[in-house]
Amino acid sequence: MNQRINQITPQIVETIPSALQDGVLYISLKYSTAVHRCCCGCGTKVVTPLSPAHWELSSPSPGLFTLHPSIGNWNHPCQAHYLIQRNRVVWAEQMTRRQIERGRALTQAAQDRHFGRHGDEQPPPNHNPRAAPANQQQASRDGLISRFFRWLAAR
Numbered sequence: 001m002n003q004r005i006n007q008i009t010p011q012i013v014e015t016i017p018s019a020l021q022d023g024v025l026y027i028s029l030k031y032s033t034a035v036h037r038c039c040c041g042c043g044t045k046v047v048t049p050l051s052p053a054h055w056e057l058s059s060p061s062p063g064l065f066t067l068h069p070s071i072g073n074w075n076h077p078c079q080a081h082y083l084i085q086r087n088r089v090v091w092a093e094q095m096t097r098r099q100i101e102r103g104r105a106l107t108q109a110a111q112d113r114h115f116g117r118h119g120d121e122q123p124p125p126n127h128n129p130r131a132a133p134a135n136q137q138q139a140s141r142d143g144l145i146s147r148f149f150r151w152l153a154a155r
Helices: 097-115 141-154
Strands: 009-012 024-028 033-037 045-049 057-060 064-072 081-085 090-091
Touching: 024 064, 045 064
Parallel strands: 009 024
Antiparallel strands: 024 033, 033 045, 057 064, 064 081, 081 090
16 A cells, blocks of 8 residues: 655755655756655656746745645546645645646646747657646646645635
């Protein structure tokens, strides 16, 4: 049985190690990337490119990191959905197929704006579409956060 991770330890690295440990968020500032193993315990490698069109990493206090928006592993069997806030893993509700598809369309539009592309152009050669499927709710993240806080208050 997979063990959910509820706390993640940031580790600043130059390059991402080939063997990842559960519960560690590897942050490469040099390569503008954060990588971790899925917090559901399935072991999937989750790559989050750091850029205005993908994820943003902030450090509200020394040693504490927040990765925004949420992680949604829609292309993997686990379909885990969570946020990393101040090194805590905050589990989010499952999204419907329709919400996922809408999030993907919003993400693509944000990437197109960021890279200065029109809808019919190809992404840049180093763009890895498998690396960014979790950035589903960039434009609708306020709704997700509101739902999360309502869920948290009801517990």
